[in-house]
Amino acid sequence: MLEVAGLVKAYPGGDQVLRGVSLTVKATEVVFVIGPSGAGKSTLIRCINRLVEPDAGSVRLDGVEITRLTGAELRRARRHMAMIFQEFNLVERLTVMENVLSGRLGYVGLWQAWRRRFPPEDVELAFETLKRVGLSGFENKRADELSGGQRQRVGIARALVQRPKILLVDEPTSSLDPKTSEAVMALITRLAAEEQIPALINIHDVPLARQFAQRILGLNQGVFVFEGTPEDLTPAVLDLIYAGAGEELTSALGALSVSDTGV
Amino acid sequence: MMRMSRPTVVTEWRRPSAFPARWMGPALGLGLAAFVLWNLLSLQVDPARVSRGLGRAWIVFGRAFPPDWSRWELLVEGVIESLQMAALSTALGVLIATPVAVMAARNFSPLGVYAVGRGIISLGRTFHEIIVAILFVKAVGFGPFAGMLTLTWGSIGFFGKLLAEQIENIDRGQVEAIRATGAGPGAVLVFGVLPQVLPRFVGLTIYQWDIHLRQSAIIGIVGAGGIGTTLYNSFARYDYDFSLAILLVIVAIVLLGEAVSAAARRRIQ
Amino acid sequence: MRAWRRFSPLQTALRLLARLGAAVVLLWALRGMDIRWEFVSDSPAQMGDLLGRMFPPDWAFAGEVVDPLVQTINIATVGTILAVLLSIPVAFLAARNTTFNRATYALGRLVMSVSRSVDSLIWALIFIIVVGPGSLAGALAVGVRSIGFVSKLFAEGIEEIDRGQVEAIVATGAGRFKVLLYGIVPQIRPVFAGVCIYRWDINIRESTVLGIVGAGGIGFVLNTAILGLEWSRVGLILLVILGVVVVSEALSAYFRKRVA
Ligand SMILES: Nc1ncnc2c1ncn2[C@@H]1O[C@H](COP(=O)(O)OP(=O)(O)OP(=O)(O)O)[C@@H](O)[C@H]1O
Ligand SMILES: [Mg+2]
Numbered sequence: 001m002l003e004v005a006g007l008v009k010a011y012p013g014g015d016q017v018l019r020g021v022s023l024t025v026k027a028t029e030v031v032f033v034i035g036p037s038g039a040g041k042s043t044l045i046r047c048i049n050r051l052v053e054p055d056a057g058s059v060r061l062d063g064v065e066i067t068r069l070t071g072a073e074l075r076r077a078r079r080h081m082a083m084i085f086q087e088f089n090l091v092e093r094l095t096v097m098e099n100v101l102s103g104r105l106g107y108v109g110l111w112q113a114w115r116r117r118f119p120p121e122d123v124e125l126a127f128e129t130l131k132r133v134g135l136s137g138f139e140n141k142r143a144d145e146l147s148g149g150q151r152q153r154v155g156i157a158r159a160l161v162q163r164p165k166i167l168l169v170d171e172p173t174s175s176l177d178p179k180t181s182e183a184v185m186a187l188i189t190r191l192a193a194e195e196q197i198p199a200l201i202n203i204h205d206v207p208l209a210r211q212f213a214q215r216i217l218g219l220n221q222g223v224f225v226f227e228g229t230p231e232d233l234t235p236a237v238l239d240l241i242y243a244g245a246g247e248e249l250t251s252a253l254g255a256l257s258v259s260d261t262g263v
Numbered sequence: 264m265m266r267m268s269r270p271t272v273v274t275e276w277r278r279p280s281a282f283p284a285r286w287m288g289p290a291l292g293l294g295l296a297a298f299v300l301w302n303l304l305s306l307q308v309d310p311a312r313v314s315r316g317l318g319r320a321w322i323v324f325g326r327a328f329p330p331d332w333s334r335w336e337l338l339v340e341g342v343i344e345s346l347q348m349a350a351l352s353t354a355l356g357v358l359i360a361t362p363v364a365v366m367a368a369r370n371f372s373p374l375g376v377y378a379v380g381r382g383i384i385s386l387g388r389t390f391h392e393i394i395v396a397i398l399f400v401k402a403v404g405f406g407p408f409a410g411m412l413t414l415t416w417g418s419i420g421f422f423g424k425l426l427a428e429q430i431e432n433i434d435r436g437q438v439e440a441i442r443a444t445g446a447g448p449g450a451v452l453v454f455g456v457l458p459q460v461l462p463r464f465v466g467l468t469i470y471q472w473d474i475h476l477r478q479s480a481i482i483g484i485v486g487a488g489g490i491g492t493t494l495y496n497s498f499a500r501y502d503y504d505f506s507l508a509i510l511l512v513i514v515a516i517v518l519l520g521e522a523v524s525a526a527a528r529r530r531i532q
Numbered sequence: 533m534r535a536w537r538r539f540s541p542l543q544t545a546l547r548l549l550a551r552l553g554a555a556v557v558l559l560w561a562l563r564g565m566d567i568r569w570e571f572v573s574d575s576p577a578q579m580g581d582l583l584g585r586m587f588p589p590d591w592a593f594a595g596e597v598v599d600p601l602v603q604t605i606n607i608a609t610v611g612t613i614l615a616v617l618l619s620i621p622v623a624f625l626a627a628r629n630t631t632f633n634r635a636t637y638a639l640g641r642l643v644m645s646v647s648r649s650v651d652s653l654i655w656a657l658i659f660i661i662v663v664g665p666g667s668l669a670g671a672l673a674v675g676v677r678s679i680g681f682v683s684k685l686f687a688e689g690i691e692e693i694d695r696g697q698v699e700a701i702v703a704t705g706a707g708r709f710k711v712l713l714y715g716i717v718p719q720i721r722p723v724f725a726g727v728c729i730y731r732w733d734i735n736i737r738e739s740t741v742l743g744i745v746g747a748g749g750i751g752f753v754l755n756t757a758i759l760g761l762e763w764s765r766v767g768l769i770l771l772v773i774l775g776v777v778v779v780s781e782a783l784s785a786y787f788r789k790r791v792a
Pocket of ligand 2: 042
């Protein structure tokens with residue numbers, strides 16, 4: 001179970017991006033976070049696994065306080081929180097197999113990592129996982145030879161072989177076309193259910209969230225303004241969540257129409 | 264309601280200046296023109312001597328044709344020495360320059376270490392290789408060893424700088440993904456950084472070898488071995504036909520080295 | 533359980549072989565260095581001694597360095613101007629979109645290659661034969677040597693001209709000269725200006741050593757001091773060179789950022 005309480009973050013020289021965010025993801029639950037661009041969705045996920053340092057608040061995974069960990073302890077905690085990225089973030093020049101096995105890096109020594117000598121169980125797990133994401137036979141292809149959808153499936157496999165206690169997923173589909181997006185989202189939610197791993201998923205695409213979510217959170221300017229089921233997402237609620245979105249664009253359009261009328 | 268978007272009406276437009284103040288552009292142009300004029304005037308060209316020289320040059324070039332290949336053994340010896348100097352100094356230079364480059368990459372090193380790394384690189388870059396060669400010749404005597412050390416020294420600045428830039432340019436996302444798996448710093452280097460840097464590293468090494476081969480042709484002028492020594496001796500003895508042969512060989516080697524290096528780098532990329 | 537290997541046995545063997553080959557080449561090269569160890573073992577002491585004699589530098593000598601220093605800057609600047617003037621026609625010949633035919637393209641490329649593959653010191657040796665020792669030989673050497681570099685980058689700039697932008701200006705009904713002024717010049721000017729400044733900076737550094745072979749500038753004084761074993765003067769001259777190189781690099785970086 002993931003418990004986040006009172007999370008606050010401001011990037012150096014900027015306003016607060018997270019202004020006291022709290023949420024809970026229970027044992028096998030899949031939670032979606034929606035919100036406009038810049039709301040702080042990515043920052044939230046990155047604060048949970050401490051790729052970004054939160055300024056205040058607490059993050060607990062199965063009772064362990066993550067925010068106070070350092071060095072090796074933090075790395076051990078990260079093994080249990082697998083992350084899936086918007087831009088896939090595969091190591092492009094490594095093979096598919098190496099990318100998947102990199103999910104086990106927390107468990108092998110440096111020399112083994114250097115020699116690519118992973119324990120046989122890990123290799124077997126990697127083969128098995130590649131099959132589950134539909135990429136059997138792709139082991140020795142280089143990551144930069146794959147299509148976007150294939151890359152994201154490798155990213156999913158890398159996350160799964162970590163045998164995580166939670167999946168942290170940051171807009172997994174916004175670099176993909178609509179059909180592939182749906183397939184990838186279906187894959188993530190299915191695998192999470194099969195493995196009984198909870199997941200926290202950021203997403204832009206409201207219809208996709210509706211389709212796959214059990215519970216949806218709406219983030220706007222660093223605070224949650226909504227929590228509910230897909231059915232609760234009425235147009236009024238969406239207006240609330242996306243309030244202020246694209247303001248610059250709207251005002252630019254406004255200026256345009258003004259000059260059009262000849263003033 | 265319509266919003267007023269333009270409180271004042273601008274009727275005049277001038278191209279914005281690239282400088283903090285508008286007068287600085289023209290001032291710089293004037294200054295530059297004066298600078299160039301001054302340079303031209305102070306070059307102190309003596310027309311009489313130039314015309315005498317041109318006459319003599321005709322004779323000299325006549326003597327240089329046809330190139331003299333009879334002493335090809337000397338030539339081959341010089342070329343081999345150059346090749347050896349280039350190979351060894353590249354290997355050694357890359358070995359020394361790599362840790363310096365890691366130090367001088369801002370995304371890897373804390374500020375203090377970074378400053379030291381940059382300092383070492385600047386030190387390696389300021390002095391022309393010929394000056395470094397003179398000093399090394401004084402330290403270890405005439406010959407290719409001094410030349411090899413000179414080229415190695417040059418690597419620290421050249422290779423170090425370019426590699427540091429490459430390390431600074433790697434994709435952070437890939438590194439972050441590896442960090443997110445809970446890998447330690449060593450494993451992050453091996454899986455996240457090395458695969459990104461390695462092809463560029465190999466490419467730079469080949470490029471460095473190419474540059475060293477070129478440089479090995481000139482540091483011989485001050486006695487640091489290689490084909491340059493052969494060339495300088497021939498000039499000193501007025502053997503201009505042999506000089507021409509050597510020059511042709513140098514041009515050929517440099518072009519060949521460049522072609523090999525370009526082809527190899529293209530294959531890696 | 534399935535096993536997985538990054539490399540097949542054949543690949544592993546080949547990699548090993550390649551490493552072995554590299555080692556052999558390096559050992560062969562090391563033998564060619566005919567290192568005299570008695571010199572080498574002595575060299576740290578020698579170096580230390582040398583540095584000890586260079587510092588403190590002979591400040592009294594500073595007055596006599598000014599003139600050669602000015603000459604060095606003259607050589608670099610005149611050489612750069614020469615190179616730029618000669619490079620413009622070469623670049624147009626060596627750019628695919630502006631050259632006349634295959635032969636002119638090849639000619640442009642040939643000039644480029646020959647200029648670049650002979651170092652300025654060697655060009656200086658050649659020009660000394662032609663015009664005698666002194667700054668003129670230096671400026672000519674720097675100029676001829678720079679043609680390759682400058683025209684190569686000019687040609688790249690010309691090849692990267694975006695046809696679309698030119699067409700857009702043509703479409704406004706502008707005449708030939710205006711198209712040149714508004715469609716082409718803005719596209720190549722930053723490249724040209726940047727290259728000129730950059731090469732000037734490189735040439736300053738090269739001009740500091742031309743005097744060693746007699747082509748004028750501060751290198752001449754340096755050589756004299758070294759031959760005369762006047763190390764405190766050498767120290768001073770090296771400091772001056774360091775200063776000039778650093779200043780010209782900073783200037784070049786500043787102005788290149790401005791024109792970009
Ligand atoms: N590394 C950083 N340094 C400084 N500011 C940052 C950094 N990363 C994000 N920000 C700022 O923090 C705010 C929130 O960014 P974040 O990426 O969390 O938003 P998001 O909700 O994920 O947006 P999107 O949907 O566009 O991905 C933005 O205003 C952004 O400019
Ligand atoms: Mg985001």
